[in-house]
Amino acid sequence: MAVLEVQHLKKIYTTRFGGNRVQALADVSFSVEEGEFVAIMGESGSGKTTLLNILAALDRPTSGTVLLNGTDLSGIKEHKMAAFRRDNLGFVFQDFNLLDTFSVKDNIFLPLVLSKTPYEEMERRLAPLAGKLGLADLLNKFPYEISGGQKQRTAAARALITNPHILLADEPTGALDSKAADGLLRMFGGINREGQTILMVTHSVRAASHAGRVLFIKDGEVFHQLYRGGKTNSELYQNIADTLTMITTGGDRT
Template sequence: MPLLEVQHLQKVYTSRFGGRQVEALQNVNFSVEPGEYVAIMGESGSGKTTLLNILAALDRPTAGEVFLNGKALSDVRERDLAAFRRSHLGFVFQDFNLLDIFSLRDNIFLPLVLAGRPYEEMERKLKPLAEQLGIADILNKYPYEVSGGQKQRAAVARALITDPQIVLADEPTGALDSRSSDNLLELFGEINKGGQTILMVTHSVKAASHAGRVLFLRDGRVYHQLYRGSESREAQFRRISDTLTVLTQGGENHG
């Protein structure tokens, strides 16, 4: 059974003035298997952010349904959504979303604190994560005292510490320099090899070439997808670039 299933998703926004309707998503269908690493790409306005917000249960679709492990997100009551997100989803954002008033350790602990977990359990979960992510020696520092790459590693630790069913990453390399970006992508690869399912929205061809599958959105629809298979990262990079060229030139789906 797919871990994530998206069926006939539609999202229509009505502008505040004049009541003009904008269809951000139209009949989007795809699924993600357990342990997959999927990237979503598309031009600005293609519906990537809208889709991610719906998958994250931050927004509701106008029509259609999202199932996570067979459970319809529409069945989760509004008052239970925050707890549902904490229990099932991990988030990695472009701008890290770390709180400067907390140390890295306390930022990472935050979802477990909100879930009422005991301190001993939090420490037990953090130790192997911090070592894997290379941040064990900076946990007592504050976000403003560390580099962008270190902040993003702390954000990844915060996403993983709840043992989420799926990690949703929104432009995770967007605020990083080239070296930190490469390091993070290698890290995502390792985490995925360990069995973690990842869905990443990105505009970076390099980032997308690390994924096992790339979905391309255009005008609110799934336009095309590429499986990496046994292809090298370099070959997948070229295929993604070629597809984006066709996408931006308005060509037809070339299969």
């Protein structure tokens, strides 16, 4: 069953005085099935960040539709959008977006506090999640007391504690060293195998090689896609690298 359906998305930005029009997305269509781990790649300016912002309901398309579990995002009233995001989407960003004056536990609890979840339920959800993400011994520390990898795992826990229909990750390994990045990607793989749907935007071939499918965006359209099938991470890594070379050297769509 498709959790996310993207149909003929187009996005045109117009400058303040209408002098210039920039087409960020031309015609993007794809779907994400429940339990998939999909990576989106593309050169700077290809439209992938615009696409993610629209999928996150942070921006609206010029035309086209985004359906999340059958709900058309364009039909959600502005005053209800924040609650819809909080109840249905999880977000992991490159720069963590943690509050330094909050403990690790309180950062993780934040979306549940905003949705007025009872404290007992918050604690019930936290215990298995903290154990799974290796945060059990860090819950009373503050973000400035922990490493980059631990901060990103805290951000992931904050995103996952709401039981989101889909986890949206924007360059989640971008601020991490290679060891911390590998740990985060293994964690993503683990939660995906347990059924969590993940869509990740990344420049990193290494990160994308952990996904089950890779979509390549070029000139505002889906240019190509790769499926893992029975490939190892190393084999998928090489396929991704070859595809990126084809895109940057002007290869044809396949």
